[in-house]
Amino acid sequence: MHKTVTELADGRELIYYDDGPTVRDAVDARPLEPAASVSEVRVDPFTGDAVTIAAHRQARTYHPPADECPLCPSREGRLSEIPAADYQVAVFENRFPSLADSSAAHVAPWSDGPYALTPGTGRCEVVCFTSDHGASFVDLSEPRARLVLDAWTDRTAELYARPGVRQVYCFENRGAEIGVTLGHPHGQIYAFPFTTPRTALALDRAVAHLAATGRNLYDDVLAAERATAGKPDSRVVLAGEHWTAFVPFAARWPYEVHLYPNRRAADLTALDDDARAEFPRVYLDLLRRFDRLFPEPAPYIAAWHQTPRPAATELALHLELFTLRRTADKLKYLAGTESGMGAFMNDVRPETAARTLREL
Structure with a gap:
């Protein structure tokens, strides 16, 4: 596995995973403002379950047409979250995360009687399995599926090494019936600051x-x-x-x-x-x-x-x-x-x- 770490225009991290040495020098030319997400983690006093409040996600991208997919490779006249003209597996910080370390600068820990609230720190990443918009995980070759496994493993190791991360969760939602808002084959990784209820x-x-x-x-x-x-x-x-x-x-x-x-x-x-x-x-x-x-x-x-x-x-x-x-x-x-x-x-x-x- 060959790994290339770079940044998007707003400072979010982008990582390419390739099955061999590959030059990844494409630059994100979009005029993006620095990302700053704010969320809270509130504790249910009856169950002890943590509930994340992330109101900024109401404005996230929702069912864009295929020719405006933000997970497809960039092309002339259509810049996406992936600056490269092609890729194998790509991972980047979500532009609309439920959890982000920036929350710590805006939310102070608070408690009052039965209620408790903490900043929604952590990290949310998007994992693009392939550059082919019309494919699915099941269409991957065995070597490409192994590359995805290696990417999940690498991200698990790095996210668990971050202060405050309690649980790393890799997952894929496929299909509009599930509630998927982007049709491109992809999954996500959440680094939670708490142990999930399940x-x-x-x-x-x-x-x-x-x-x-x-x-x-x-x-x-x-x-x-x-x-x-x-x-x-x-x-x-x-x-x-x-x-x-x-x-x-x-x-x-x-x-x-x-x-x-x-x-x-x-x-x-x-x-x-x-x-x-x-x-x-x-x-x-x-x-x-x-x-x-x-x-x-x-x-x-x-x-x-x-x-x-x-x-x-x-x-x-x-x-x-x-x-x-x-x-x-x-x-x-x-x-x-x-x-x-x-x-x-x-x-x-x-x-x-x-x-x-x-x-x-």
Whole structure:
């Protein structure tokens, strides 16, 4: 992997990742003012959950036409967020971030009775998987998918080294049904100044499991799933030498798959060479199965769960992939029980979903 670090016109960082030495000297010629984002993190007094308030994001770019895409390479008469005329993988600071270190200069920590507020510091980055506007992650070659993995890993290492960062979250939203506002194939990375609510809950369960059994919860779940491989009611979708993909026992979404490295790792930086080498084949296989579920490619969210800082050895790296579509012409909208109470109800039996994905 070859890495080139440069800046955009307003001072935001831009990083090119290439599979070999490449000259990246294009300059951002846009007349941009320096970026200054302000956000707050407020704590829900009843749940302890952190909620980010980022009012400036109301003005962010929304569904631009393809010929005005800000993630495509720049060309004469059309300058974008990527000054180069072409690129392999590019990462840059979001122009409309939910979290930014500039918040610290404008928001003072505050508390009053049951309420607490802190600056929304951190970092939000955009990861462009390819310069091809019409492509998707599933269209990448295995070497290019490996380059994306290397970029995620590099960013994870650098962001965790920043003061105040508690959790690094790499993810992709694909499809208008998910709420994607830019059609170009891309993902994002958030560097949170707090442990996210879902991770905090998982940590509580993992700590309790360790105390009760003396074993790691993630190891036990993976072992239980792999032990059923080949059986009619198995939830395993595919099993490689170094990765296993399975539908979770209590899946929330009609088609949801979790991808675990067979050797537990805390985060992307801790994956061994064998797991890195096998990941592109396994992940692209999984995405192709999702795209065969329905006549049209499935809208999905792909979310990397990484151990927060300070390191919690009870947790483990894994990827969660799910689609909001439950049939070819029906979406899984959150019902009142789910949005209002967090009590999910799934219309598809997890074992049935796994069998469907295996047969594809």
